Amino acid sequence: MALDSRTPSGPIEQLWDRARFEMKLVNPANKRKHDILVVGSGLAGASAAASLAELGYHVKCFCFQDSPRRAHSIAAQGGINAAKNYRNDGDSVYRLFYDTVKGGDFRSREANVYRLAQISVNIIDQCVAQGVPFAREYGGMLDNRSFGGAQVSRTFYARGQTGQQLLLGAYQALERQIGAGTVTMFPRTEMLDLVVIDGKARGIVTRDLNTGRIESHVADAVVLGTGGYGNVYYLSTNARGSNCTASWRSHKRGALFANPCFTQIHPTCIPVSGDYQSKLTLMSESLRNDGRIWVPKKGGDKRAPKQIPEDDRDYYLERRYPSFGNLVPRDVASRNAKAVCDEGRGVGPGGLGVYLDFSDAIKRLGENVIRERYGNLFDMYERITNENPYKVPMRIYPAIHYTMGGLWVDYYLMSTIPGLFVIGEANFSDHGANRLGASALMQGLADGYFVLPYTIGDYIAKNKFDKVDVSHAEFRGAEEGVRAMTGRLLSIKGTRTVDSFHRELGRLVWDDCGMSRTGARLDLAIHKIRALREEYWQNVNVPGGSDDLNQSLEKAGRVADFFELAELMCIDGLQRNESCGAHFREEYQTADGEAQRKDAEFSYVSAWKYKGSDHEPELHKEPLEFEYVHPSQRSYK
Ligand SMILES: Cc1cc2nc3c(=O)[nH]c(=O)nc-3n(C[C@H](O)[C@H](O)[C@H](O)COP(=O)(O)OP(=O)(O)OC[C@H]3O[C@@H](n4cnc5c(N)ncnc54)[C@H](O)[C@@H]3O)c2cc1C
Numbered sequence: 001m002a003l004d005s006r007t008p009s010g011p012i013e014q015l016w017d018r019a020r021f022e023m024k025l026v027n028p029a030n031k032r033k034h035d036i037l038v039v040g041s042g043l044a045g046a047s048a049a050a051s052l053a054e055l056g057y058h059v060k061c062f063c064f065q066d067s068p069r070r071a072h073s074i075a076a077q078g079g080i081n082a083a084k085n086y087r088n089d090g091d092s093v094y095r096l097f098y099d100t101v102k103g104g105d106f107r108s109r110e111a112n113v114y115r116l117a118q119i120s121v122n123i124i125d126q127c128v129a130q131g132v133p134f135a136r137e138y139g140g141m142l143d144n145r146s147f148g149g150a151q152v153s154r155t156f157y158a159r160g161q162t163g164q165q166l167l168l169g170a171y172q173a174l175e176r177q178i179g180a181g182t183v184t185m186f187p188r189t190e191m192l193d194l195v196v197i198d199g200k201a202r203g204i205v206t207r208d209l210n211t212g213r214i215e216s217h218v219a220d221a222v223v224l225g226t227g228g229y230g231n232v233y234y235l236s237t238n239a240r241g242s243n244c245t246a247s248w249r250s251h252k253r254g255a256l257f258a259n260p261c262f263t264q265i266h267p268t269c270i271p272v273s274g275d276y277q278s279k280l281t282l283m284s285e286s287l288r289n290d291g292r293i294w295v296p297k298k299g300g301d302k303r304a305p306k307q308i309p310e311d312d313r314d315y316y317l318e319r320r321y322p323s324f325g326n327l328v329p330r331d332v333a334s335r336n337a338k339a340v341c342d343e344g345r346g347v348g349p350g351g352l353g354v355y356l357d358f359s360d361a362i363k364r365l366g367e368n369v370i371r372e373r374y375g376n377l378f379d380m381y382e383r384i385t386n387e388n389p390y391k392v393p394m395r396i397y398p399a400i401h402y403t404m405g406g407l408w409v410d411y412y413l414m415s416t417i418p419g420l421f422v423i424g425e426a427n428f429s430d431h432g433a434n435r436l437g438a439s440a441l442m443q444g445l446a447d448g449y450f451v452l453p454y455t456i457g458d459y460i461a462k463n464k465f466d467k468v469d470v471s472h473a474e475f476r477g478a479e480e481g482v483r484a485m486t487g488r489l490l491s492i493k494g495t496r497t498v499d500s501f502h503r504e505l506g507r508l509v510w511d512d513c514g515m516s517r518t519g520a521r522l523d524l525a526i527h528k529i530r531a532l533r534e535e536y537w538q539n540v541n542v543p544g545g546s547d548d549l550n551q552s553l554e555k556a557g558r559v560a561d562f563f564e565l566a567e568l569m570c571i572d573g574l575q576r577n578e579s580c581g582a583h584f585r586e587e588y589q590t591a592d593g594e595a596q597r598k599d600a601e602f603s604y605v606s607a608w609k610y611k612g613s614d615h616e617p618e619l620h621k622e623p624l625e626f627e628y629v630h631p632s633q634r635s636y637k
Helices: 012-022 043-055 093-103 110-130 162-180 245-252 285-289 316-320 330-342 359-365 367-385 440-462 473-492 498-512 519-539 551-575
Strands: 035-039 058-062 183-186 189-197 200-208 214-218 221-224 263-269 292-296 354-357 394-403 420-422 604-609 618-623
Touching (some): 012 110, 043 058, 058 189, 110 162, 189 245, 200 473, 292 316, 316 330, 473 551, 519 551
Parallel strands (some): 035 221, 058 183
Antiparallel strands (some): 604 618
């Protein structure tokens, strides 16, 4: 299969204008005749559903939570990037583009990233107009702070609750359309299959999570804004419900899955505290604006942090990366934290932790300023650890946080199945092998408010849609498949819980396809995952039935998909015999331990075609060309 990214040609700064001009439009009166399904109500899904409905389309929007307002996006803490240059510190669209391509270690598509940087400035205007309460400076201007991988301040924020405030904006826009009757909302409804008719996405099959009712929905286009798959690792900073089912089932219907091994480990999370923990908590990257990261110089130093004098401390990021210091990108910060802990210099129980210390900032700015900037994060930390971060340094350790991989999409955000569009974290599009902080919110809202509303119109205007309804054989077959899978899971009646399998799978993926990988370990992991998956289908115990609320059943289906995805992640990591961004293969590193890319061989997007659960997937490659930001060894020194 030739992967055509449909990237327009011409100077990069004119591509999006040109593409929009060349797109076919749907007459306003005709928009009413088209139905669009938007699966997901996070920042990507809610902004898309509201914008499409405002344009005049009939929209149905689905989420598995009880309200769109509870999508995982609400958890985002630190901020959202935009090239507004309010600080007059040298920012520009081009610099945001450059930082993002470089931050992604030259594994993203230049044209998409440039468009993202261009649109970033509109997002802030849109959100301010909606009433999002971004932090402001004394004079009333919007305030900014810095995030990793950038030397300018371009991150807009609302204390440590940026995602929540942005989601409230998108949610209100969505609610307005629900009130106007242009969006029908389906909360507590999970998409379990995609229906493809004559090669085009024409609908989905859902299960009502309260009643167990299986239902089909027909449309002219389907949009997935279903988030990332970080929970494949079991322990992650993602909401517990986040999962890969919508993407994975669409993958099984023909959508190619891109760069599955590109998963992001965030350097500043509260360390794991015990075997029965089910969730990890992020301490936002924004804290690295004022917090300094250090460990004792000598291994095994058990003194309390305050008793360790300056001379005995190693501020290892400031030492190794003087230009970016504590604000190096996440992959670099995470690997360095792992390295000092592997040397036996980690702090806290088990030695898996490093200090994030605010004492200098408190001395310089006063406790009140720090409280104003990060108060809710400090409170959260204290509630979880029972330690007061105003008095003792926080202890942090890397944890899985975000997934750069996802369904492959072209410049128009369309997957390899015509009519199936993928937005937000669910697609692979803009972040390459490593996402810079504060750029996921930017991408989700760019996709939903500003890209998809154009590109989906172009698709609708250029295609004819035969009338189909839910009695079509493809819908019937998909419903039967969903019922059969549910029935099978319930009938196994084995001895292990879904969670026990998920925990074991997560540990395996974390150890072998996590912060650092080797070919031998990935190879072994593939065999171990296959064996565990086999045991799952013989020995899982899913209590209850299918006709009412059954959270074990919900989880069982999602974990079944995680098993298959985990295997693909390892297969992808194994074929990529290089290190790039967050994909760190120990065999490929520079003399001072940085990721060593091999551009001549691996400058491509790996996109996988599903060939059956017992068959090897098929690799397709989208070559990446860099006309503007020339690939170089990434340096933050
Ligand atoms: C703790 C934390 C903090 C973060 N902070 C930041 C930050 O400061 N800045 C930043 O840029 N990024 C941040 N991120 C990343 C960012 O929050 C996410 O990438 C982004 O919110 C994802 O948005 P989304 O709309 O793509 O998906 P989500 O918000 O995950 O929404 C997914 C939606 O899809 C629905 N869904 C999923 N599957 C199905 C299905 N099968 N059927 C029906 N519905 C389904 C869900 O119900 C939900 O509505 C953070 C992430 C975490 C974990």
